Amino acid sequence: MVLGMLLAGLRRCEVLGLRFCDVQVADRRLAVMEGKGGHHRIVPAANRFFDELGTYLHHERPGQARTDRVFVVLKGPRRGLPLSAEGLDEILDGARRRAGLEHATCHQLRHTCLTRLREAGMALEAVQAQAGHASIESTRIYLHLANDWLADQYLRAAELIDADTAAVAAMLAVQEVTAR
Numbered sequence: 700m701v702l703g704m705l706l707a708g709l710r711r712c713e714v715l716g717l718r719f720c721d722v723q724v725a726d727r728r729l730a731v732m733e734g735k736g737g738h739h740r741i742v743p744a745a746n747r748f749f750d751e752l753g754t755y756l757h758h759e760r761p762g763q764a765r766t767d768r769v770f771v772v773l774k775g776p777r778r779g780l781p782l783s784a785e786g787l788d789e790i791l792d793g794a795r796r797r798a799g800l801e802h803a804t805c806h807q808l809r810h811t812c813l814t815r816l817r818e819a820g821m822a823l824e825a826v827q828a829q830a831g832h833a834s835i836e837s838t839r840i841y842l843h844l845a846n847d848w849l850a851d852q853y854l855r856a857a858e859l860i861d862a863d864t865a866a867v868a869a870m871l872a873v874q875e876v877t878a879r
Contacts, residue, residue: 700770700787701794702751703729704808707744708816708829710735711784711805717769724749734831742829813838 703714707729716733723730723741727749731740752769764771764779770787772780782790787805795803809830817826827838 700782701791701808702748703744704805705812706748707742708809708812709742710809710831711787713831714805715768715770715782715784715787718767719769720767722749722752722769731831738831738833740828740831742831 700714703709703717704711709717709729709731713731713734716731717729718732721730721732727746728741728743731742734740756769759773760769760771761773761779766779766781768781770782772778772782772786791803791805813826813830816829817823821829823835823838827835830838832838
């Protein structure tokens with residue numbers, strides 16, 4: 700569940716809404732059928748997500764679960780029933796405490812995924828599609844880019860500008876010489 704948010708940028712409700720028919724293992728994609736605003740989308744997910752999902756399905760998910768939801772309650776009287784938002788929050792809180800983290804919410808995991816995709820060079824429009832945002836402005840506001848990424852982007856652009864300026868200056872010098 701955590702990797703669905705961290706590696707695919709899914710919302711909490713989207714992770715909880717995943718059904719077996721939504722998991723496209725061969726294509727390494729997830730069909731998000733219960734997205735925000737009732738929107739549907741297909742998103743790629745990292746191999747690590749599918750590897751861990753396989754481990755969960757083979758070793759943790761109760762075999763007697765009578766739901767097509769991928770993620771279910773693992774113990775107690777609700778064992779095998781679809782996991783609730785509160786249940787996911789409880790699981791994440793426990794993981795956060797064990798990891799010694801002060802903050803870690805489902806929404807922060809999603810933010811981390813989308814920010815990392817952008818920092819890795821993914822086009823803003825592609826991040827928008829991955830996130831399921833209707834507006835590119837939502838995607839821009841949503842991302843918190845690291846200072847190193849911004850500095851790298853600036854330096855790369857400045858190098859291109861400097862190279863263009865040098866090329867133009869060289870061309871003008873050649874034209875000046877040939878014009879004499």
